[in-house]
Amino acid sequence: MRWRQGRKSSNVEDRRGEQSPGGGGLGGMGNLLALAPFLLRSKTGWLILAALAALYFFGGNLFSGMQTTESPSLGPDAQTAPGTPGATDELAEFVAVVLGSTEDVWGGIFQQAGSQYTAPKLVLYTDAVRSACGLSSAAVGPFYCPGDQKVYLDLSFLNELKKLGAPGDFAFAYVIAHEVGHHVQNLQGTSAQIQQARMRADKVTANRLSVMLELQADCYAGVWAFYANRDKQMLEPGDIEEGLRAAAAVGDDHLQRRAGRAVSPDAFTHGSAEQRAYWFNQGFSTGDVNKCNTFAALSGR
Structure with missing residues (x-):
């Protein structure tokens, strides 16, 4: 991507240097008290409880030295090597530029529709974070609250x-643009409507509604890519193929196979690899948010 000359968003909130929420990232004293009745039933449980209490009150990491965390880099074009502070700082700059681009694109789309776009904040964190949606670990991946x-x-x-x-x-x-797509859905009222519909639906239908919401966010990511390329020429040869591979890589069927499980479409929450790639490309090839009506596709219209 041609991103280095792009505008950096001022809506990045950097919490990477903060202590993990809840005392060592384990949920705080409330979690210790909740675990206590179960841990006190055995001698081993007593030892675990004592260790957790020590971690809560004195800080630190029980697993320090047992694993290393590699600082990510953008790839072969990065100017700093993985494992150095510069690599992470460059990636944070990249995130700020991509976020700035989404602000420009969606600001223009909303303006053309006669409304005003309110940009989201993007929070950078390490290991665990507390949001209005609760305490989350990095294992859940990027998310929008x-x-x-x-x-x-x-x-x-x-x-x-x-x-x-x-x-x-x-x-x-693509991942960042997908999460911003969820913000757009929130502003449009789509997220609240689907949440209400899911509460009234059976489990299979509720899952399908979740899939359609995620696929629409994929389509919105494609719409962003269309305008980022048309207006700022940010894309380079091979970028869209990277986006399609990323969309497919996080497909539910791909992740289920990777986990050694049988593919179960009724358990999908984000869509198959083919669906995710299709809807991302739908947004990119048209640049039209009206072509992102995944819910009409669900109902057969």
């Missing part, structure tokens, strides 16, 4: 994308 209208991102997720077979700067940009 409608309660505080913020996108939450641990930069180490770039390494996870690489493990899933989706390396490259545009693959990471």
Whole structure:
């Protein structure tokens, strides 16, 4: 991607240097008290409880030295090597530029529709974070919380994308644009409508509604890519292929197979690899938010 000359968003909230929420990232004293009745039933439980209490009151990491965390880099074009502070700082700059681009694109789209776009904040964190949606660990991946209208991102997720077979700067940009797509849905009222519909529906239908919501966010990510390329020429040859690979890599069927499970469409929450790639490309090839009506596709209209 041609991103280095792009405008950096001022809506990035950097919490990476903060202590993990709840005392060592384990949920705080409330979690210790909740675990206590179960742990006190055995001698081993007593030892675990004592260790957790020590971690809560004195800080630190019980697993220090047992694993290393590699600082992610954008790939072969990065100016600093993985494992150095500069690599992470460059990635944070990249995130700020991508977020700035989404602000420009969606600001223009909303303005053309006669309304005003309110940009989300993007929170960078490490290991765990507390939001209006509760306490979350980095294991859940990037997410959007409608309660505080913020996108939450641990930069180490770039390494996870690489493990899933989706390396490259545009693959990471797609992930950011997808989460911003959820913010757009929130502003439009779509998220609240679908949540209400899911509460009235059976489990299978509720899952399908979740899938359609996620696929629409994929389509919105494609719409962003269309305008970022048309107006700012941010894309380079191969970028869209990176985006399509990333969309497919996080498909439910791909993740189920990777986990050694049988593919179960009724358990999908984000869509298959084919669906995710299709809807991202739908947004990119048309640049039209009206072509992102995944719910009409669900109902057969």
